[in-house]
Amino acid sequence: MTHSATAHQRPSIKNILSIAGSDPSGGAGIQADLKSIAAAGGYGMAVISALTAQNTRGVRAVHVPPASFLTEQLTAIAADLHIDAIKIGMLANAEVITALGDWLNTIRTPTGLAGAMVPTVILDPVMIATSGDSLLDPAADAALRQLFTHADVITPNIPELGVLARGAVAATWEQAVGQARAVAAEYRLLVLAKGGHLEGTSCRDALIDATGVLTEVSSPRLDTQNTHGTGCSLSAALATHYARGGHWPTALAQTKTWLTEAITRSDDLRVGHGHGPLNHLATLWDRAPEGAGEDPMPHWWEEITPILTGINQLAFITELSAGTLALEHFEDYLGQDALYLRGYASVMSKASALAPDEAARRFWAASAASCLEEELALHRGRLGNQLPEPSTATDAYLNHLSSSAHDYPVLVAALLPCFWIYQDVGRRLAAANHPEHPYADWLSNYASEEFDALTREAINITRDVLHHAEPSTRVSMWQAFEVSSLHELGFFAQTGADTEQQSDPVLTAQKAPAI
Ligand SMILES: Nc1ncnc2c1ncn2[C@@H]1O[C@H](COP(=O)(O)OP(=O)(O)OP(=O)(O)O)[C@@H](O)[C@H]1O
Ligand SMILES: Cc1ncc(COP(=O)(O)O)c(N)n1
Incomplete structure (x- = not known):
């Protein structure tokens, strides 16, 4: 009919x-x-x-x-x-x-x-x-x-x-x-x-x-x-x-x-x-279905689709996935990632200090610690403690996170893309992984059950904060999330794999969702 x-x-x-x-x-x-x-x-x-x-x-x-x-x-x-x-x-x-x-x-x-x-x-x-x-x-x-x-x-x-x-x-x-x-x-x-x-x-x-x-x-x-x-x-x-x-x-x-x-x-x-x-x-x-229209998180994800598409189309990602990424580009990335993770861990510690409840305090503190320990260990293994100067992209992303730290809800939203987008990218990369892959240990790192659980928790915390926030704070939260997502794109796009090519990353998604 x-x-x-x-x-x-x-x-x-x-x-x-x-x-x-x-x-x-x-x-x-x-x-x-x-x-x-x-x-x-x-x-x-x-x-x-x-x-x-x-x-x-x-x-x-x-x-x-x-x-x-x-x-x-x-x-x-x-x-x-x-x-x-x-x-x-x-x-x-x-x-x-x-x-x-x-x-x-x-x-x-x-x-x-x-x-x-x-x-x-x-x-x-x-x-x-x-x-x-x-x-x-x-x-x-x-x-x-x-x-x-x-x-x-x-x-x-x-x-x-x-x-x-x-x-x-x-x-x-x-x-x-x-x-x-x-x-x-x-x-x-x-x-x-x-x-x-x-x-x-x-x-x-x-x-x-x-x-x-x-x-x-x-x-x-x-x-x-x-x-x-x-x-x-x-x-x-x-x-x-x-x-x-x-x-x-x-x-x-x-x-x-x-x-x-x-x-x-x-x-x-x-x-x-x-x-x-x-x-x-x-x-x-x-009569509305349980929770209908109440969970804004899928909507947030949908709104950054153009950014995600931009990330997935980067030469860095496609070459990393195929195992053809030049080692120098991979190491460029790892160096910046190590610098970023230090800053990211420190901002997560601030989130822990600002969190209004015990569970969230523990989550951010534990995430900050695991970020420093496990991920930096991986970098040190590959980089041998040689860290470069921070790039413009790394500085810009960390500045955005620090400037979001004045307000817990905004900070939580700004921190989320590093979990969520990494989980998404990581799943794709893990699917391309195999024992002979030159970056096998790296690819397996982000596609772990443990990282999935952390990402789910970060999403849940953000949803909860959003639920209790004033309308103007909700808008600021969405903006912080979107800007962090754009920084994710800029961060992945900073290696020679992309900068030595002609195309600019697609920085399109600017429309605020209904929140
Ligand atoms: N305490 C109550 N419990 C249940 N039903 C009520 C109650 N008070 C009013 N109603 C119902 O509300 C409707 C309006 O009735 P009411 O007699 O209060 O009219 P009204 O004075 O014109 O209303 P308003 O409060 O808008 O001035 C009626 O169906 C009435 O039975
Ligand atoms: C504009 C307008 N119209 C009608 C009523 C009566 O309603 P109520 O008797 O419940 O105050 C009202 N208060 N205001």
């Missing part, structure tokens, strides 16, 4: 428009709506009616752009995008409400979008925030009621329902249902009565028309203060599920199950000190 054939068989993704206020803390308003729409499987669009300056503790200020700009946003959307459902949230004042009503008139009547399906409208009559701050001008009451003629469902909370029913705030679920019936009858729409503000061990919600309860859902009342934006999230998810399935009882049940989980999992988040937000995407994240 072709890819396009599969795509045709899937139901199309519904386009859900949220018309609401912005909550910069991300828990309510437009921000909550977009997350809820995404969690419910819809494509979210957002027209902003008002900007609030708020956090989880309360609303500090509200800025309402001119109502004509709301109309601009709405007409821009409608001129291009099909809208399957509309969720309406905070509207701030009567001008905004009137402008929205005028626009809804154009799309909800036959004179509007020719031939297009009329979008379902769910209206959350946002009046007062969880924090107690007013989000609607009290003088807008009449305009809001007028807007109900364009709505299929309204989702008032208990105090809002009381206002709409022109009665007292309901103290029991039965009173709430009674008020919802009256409002549903007056405006000829469905009312979702929500029990969040009542007392009791359960939280009931019901879709109600003039005749009574159409469908009811219930969840245990969760002991949490993370209820900022529950009303916004509920109405946006309900709009999406209804657009997808076209069946109110199912849409409400799906919404309630998700909402309850999102409230339960709100403790996973660390957002603010007041009424925290829901964890809108918790169930989605749960």
